[in-house]
Amino acid sequence: MQHWNLFLAFFRVGMLGYGGGPSSIPLVHKEVVEKYKWLSDDDFADILALGNSLPGPIATKMAGYIGFRVSGVLGMLNAVLATIIPTIAIMIVLITSLNSFRDQPWVNGMTQAVVPVVGVMLAKLTYDFIKKAKVSLGWLNTILLGAGSLILIEWAGVHPGLVIFALLLVALIRPMGKKGEKSKAYVRKEQSS
Numbered sequence: 001m002q003h004w005n006l007f008l009a010f011f012r013v014g015m016l017g018y019g020g021g022p023s024s025i026p027l028v029h030k031e032v033v034e035k036y037k038w039l040s041d042d043d044f045a046d047i048l049a050l051g052n053s054l055p056g057p058i059a060t061k062m063a064g065y066i067g068f069r070v071s072g073v074l075g076m077l078n079a080v081l082a083t084i085i086p087t088i089a090i091m092i093v094l095i096t097s098l099n100s101f102r103d104q105p106w107v108n109g110m111t112q113a114v115v116p117v118v119g120v121m122l123a124k125l126t127y128d129f130i131k132k133a134k135v136s137l138g139w140l141n142t143i144l145l146g147a148g149s150l151i152l153i154e155w156a157g158v159h160p161g162l163v164i165f166a167l168l169l170v171a172l173i174r175p176m177g178k179k180g181e182k183s184k185a186y187v188r189k190e191q192s193s
Helices: 002-016 021-035 041-053 058-098 105-137 139-155 160-173 184-192
Strands: none
Touching: 002 021, 002 058, 021 041, 021 058, 021 105, 041 058, 041 105, 041 160, 105 139, 139 160
16 A cells, blocks of 8 residues: 555656656655655655755655655655656657647647746745744744855856755754754764764
8 A cells, every 4th residue: 555655646746747846846745745744844855955966857866765765665666667657658648749739829828837836836835944944943044044045056156956065064064953952963863873
């Protein structure tokens, strides 16, 4: 049953994740955090940050890690296949059929209509992450980190993976959280050694 749920969750992401990674992230969150509760919001945020710092499509990286975490190697294979099978099938069907209609206005309208929906999904996920960051970091640090990241990525042209990697390094080097408490990552590191 677990493998079937894993397949369905990532198959839905693969089917509905129109536009690639950015549109897939809120769908993965909905499936693995809200529906099946395989991960907490914090775990999801950690996986998303790590996945964004690695090369390759985010949806397959997240599917592979989450599948492995839920059901081991078979779960990983199951989730990755469930993510890519819809894309492969749809690409084959759409390329052959839409290629003959590519100049039609309804095809252009269809692709343009999806863009605002993806924007709203990303805005909601961003809002949720900002609320969580405010709780753990406070408003000032959340605003400073957000503004600093925006400046580095958008205006300085720094790759987002490098910004995430730098923030991970800072978190590892300075493992103290609010009011002198140890951060979760630091506590996990101590417990495993």
